[in-house]
Amino acid sequence: MPHFNACGGCVMQHASDPFVACWKAGIVMGALEGQGIEGEVAQVLTSPPGSRRRARLSGRRLRKGALLGFHARASDTVVDNPRCRILTPALMALRPALLDLVQLAAPRSREIGLTLTESPAGADVVVEDARDLDTALRQDAAAWAAQAGVARFTWNNDLVAQSEAPWQPMGRARVVPPPGAFLQATREGEAALVALVLDATRGASRVADLFSGVGTFALPLAETAEVHAVEGEAAMTEALLKGWRGAPGLHRVTAEARDLFRRPLEAAELGRFDAAVIDPPRAGAEAQVARLAEAGVRTIAYVSCNPASFARDARVLLAAGYRMDPITVVDQFRWSAHVELATRFSRA
Numbered sequence: 001m002p003h004f005n006a007c008g009g010c011v012m013q014h015a016s017d018p019f020v021a022c023w024k025a026g027i028v029m030g031a032l033e034g035q036g037i038e039g040e041v042a043q044v045l046t047s048p049p050g051s052r053r054r055a056r057l058s059g060r061r062l063r064k065g066a067l068l069g070f071h072a073r074a075s076d077t078v079v080d081n082p083r084c085r086i087l088t089p090a091l092m093a094l095r096p097a098l099l100d101l102v103q104l105a106a107p108r109s110r111e112i113g114l115t116l117t118e119s120p121a122g123a124d125v126v127v128e129d130a131r132d133l134d135t136a137l138r139q140d141a142a143a144w145a146a147q148a149g150v151a152r153f154t155w156n157n158d159l160v161a162q163s164e165a166p167w168q169p170m171g172r173a174r175v176v177p178p179p180g181a182f183l184q185a186t187r188e189g190e191a192a193l194v195a196l197v198l199d200a201t202r203g204a205s206r207v208a209d210l211f212s213g214v215g216t217f218a219l220p221l222a223e224t225a226e227v228h229a230v231e232g233e234a235a236m237t238e239a240l241l242k243g244w245r246g247a248p249g250l251h252r253v254t255a256e257a258r259d260l261f262r263r264p265l266e267a268a269e270l271g272r273f274d275a276a277v278i279d280p281p282r283a284g285a286e287a288q289v290a291r292l293a294e295a296g297v298r299t300i301a302y303v304s305c306n307p308a309s310f311a312r313d314a315r316v317l318l319a320a321g322y323r324m325d326p327i328t329v330v331d332q333f334r335w336s337a338h339v340e341l342a343t344r345f346s347r348a
């Protein structure tokens with residue numbers, strides 16, 4: 001653990017897996033207790049080392065060379081980490097090329113952001129806060145992408161090169177997410193969450209997938225149910241629908257770009273669903289959960305990346321008469337303080 005003391009990506013690399021699992025379960029239990037909820041953590045499913053297939057790193061150009069890594073704890077210092085133990089081997093193999101990219105793209109005065117996503121077609125690389133592209137720099141950037149062998153390369157929202165569409169398997173569909181779009185951080189974590197969601201909604205024939213992203217849950221659900229996916233980013237719903245159209249035989253999937261904080265699905269709209277999946281960002285889904293409770297949707301599979309907002313939303317559902325199943329912690333951010341979980345709420 002050579003970078004454990006400095007790198008902010010991992011705070012618990014010195015601890016055993018059972019200790020970290022227990023610690024994370026304790027964070028969830030603490031959040032529930034804070035809302036006066038008695039709950040149970042049934043299991044903790046931790047993604048293995050070397051499995052993070054999506055990460056946002058920072059890069060800084062130096063007089064000689066470059067730095068590439070996560071930030072130091074509570075600091076804006078970039079910690080260069082040539083032996084990172086969390087990224088996949090394919091992303092680590094890209095590191096020498098990425099250091100060249102930092103030298104090409106970063107202005108002297110500030111760092112750049114690099115969002116890396118592994119796909120079966122090759123890496124999807126996005127740089128942000130990079131130097132402005134002129135003709136010469138665009139050519140250099142395209143040459144970098146060709147030499148690095150990345151599938152797609154986006155520079156300050158500008159598509160510079162694409163040798164192949166960086167698709168992701170979602171059930172039997174193939175989805176090409178927009179550059180930098182959200183994806184579950186590890187394949188193992190995604191598989192665990194999909195299995196939990198499918199299990200929680202088993203038997204449902206019409207499912208609302210709220211905060212659907214590019215279809216991580218919607219497309220596997222469409223094997224057995226009609227799905228209406230709702231997501232804030234139109235580019236993500238478009239990618240989802242394109243993936244669905246390319247996978248004949250699935251049940252009908254419809255999708256809607258909608259801000260679920262300001263305009264949650266109303267109880268009247270929710271009446272036609274016998275199950276809902278909800279996977280909000282860290283803020284939780286206060287407004288949407290209130291409508292789900294009002295509508296009385298029978299089964300709700302809740303996936304959360306923040307135990308505190310989850311516990312607040314859980315309290316609303318429990319007060320409305322729902323029962324909460326034991327919780328599964330899905331740890332895609334091993335050695336960090338980040339905690340994700342999934343459970344089912346149901347009512348008769």
Ligand SMILES: C[S@@+](CC[C@H](N)C(=O)[O-])C[C@H]1O[C@@H](n2cnc3c(N)ncnc32)[C@H](O)[C@@H]1O
Binds near residue numbers: 182212232236279
């Ligand atoms: C935790 S991600 C889950 C995505 C998807 N369920 C998955 O597993 O890949 C949360 C999603 O909510 C979307 N989102 C964020 N704020 C939103 C809002 N106000 N209304 C609708 N969607 C929003 C994000 O774009 C992101 O795709």
